[in-house]
Amino acid sequence: MRFLEKGLVKVGAKAADAEDAIKQAGVLLADAKTVEDVYIDAMVQSFQENGPYFVLAPHIAIPHARPEDGVKEASVSLLQLKEPITFGHSSNDPVQLIFGLGASSSEEHIDLLKKLTQLLNKEENVNQLRTAASYHDIKTIIEMEENK
Template sequence: MKFLEESLIALDVDIDTPEGAIRETGKLLSASHLVEESYVDAMVKSFNENGPYFVLAPNIALPHARPEDGVHEAAVSFVRLKNPVKFGHASNDPVQLVFGLGASSSDEHLTVLQRLMGLLGNPDNVEKLLHVKTHEEINQMIGGN
């Protein structure tokens, strides 16, 4: 599983639409050959059809699509938006931290979510993610080397 590796992180991206934010997380995944381009389109389509169901907490969105939409390897990308964006969620808007999820099976999906929830379940970590300046700082938070 590729989890918030340096190539999967973009900080202070200047995008002002939910679709743009979703595409940016997907672009990081597809550029690393972890998902197909079609998966990025499926992520946006899922948002357009189902709304902001993946805006799980204030400031936090976890866009994803189905494994069969083109996932090669389980991965999580991270885009911090320069300015918060409204996704249309009644209580959790606006969003500034967007994590793109790709998983090739239900089991992988659960593993990825558990790892992400371990990170985001701590309010201190969420606050840090709003202000980190380097991948190294993120790596320290997730217990990387």
Template structure:
């Protein structure tokens, strides 16, 4: 399981719309080998078909798709956008924190969601994610939550 490892974290991503933001987070998964480029496109397609249901909290999106769309290893990436962008969610727009989730099984999906929920339940952690300048700063937050 790759949960916000250094190679899955990027800051100040330029995104002109939700698709750009999803692709930025998906490219991190693909570059690490955790998922294929097809998985990134499946996340974009899911957004087109189902809308912004994965914008779970103010400013936070968790795009994902079915494992068979190209997940190689359970993983979560993090792309912080340079400027918040609207995803079309009634109450949680605009989004600046994008976590792409790739899970190979239901158990992996639940385990990663649990870890991410623990991290994001604390408003201080969300603020720290908005201010972090290094992957190590993000990883320090994760270690705190254990």
């Protein structure tokens, strides 16, 4: 299980549009070898077919595909954008935090989503993640939540 480790997080990124942001969040997973390259295409394809429903809350998108689309290990990446962009969601645009989810079918997948949900259920954590200036800042927010 890989959850927002250093290599999986990019702070202050730029993205041209929603597809570009999804790809970048996917590349973070692929570079960390938790998913195959084809998984990135599957993430984009899911967006094209199902729309932006995965913009789950204001500022937050969680693009992903299916375990059988090339996931090697349950994992979460984060692309934090310097300038938020629109995904076309009816109530939660614009998006600044894109969490790429390497969805596995294992028990770890559930643990991973529990950690992510616990982190994002608190608005102050979301605001701090949006304004974080470095990976160090992000790590501090995650550690404070885990130690509660």
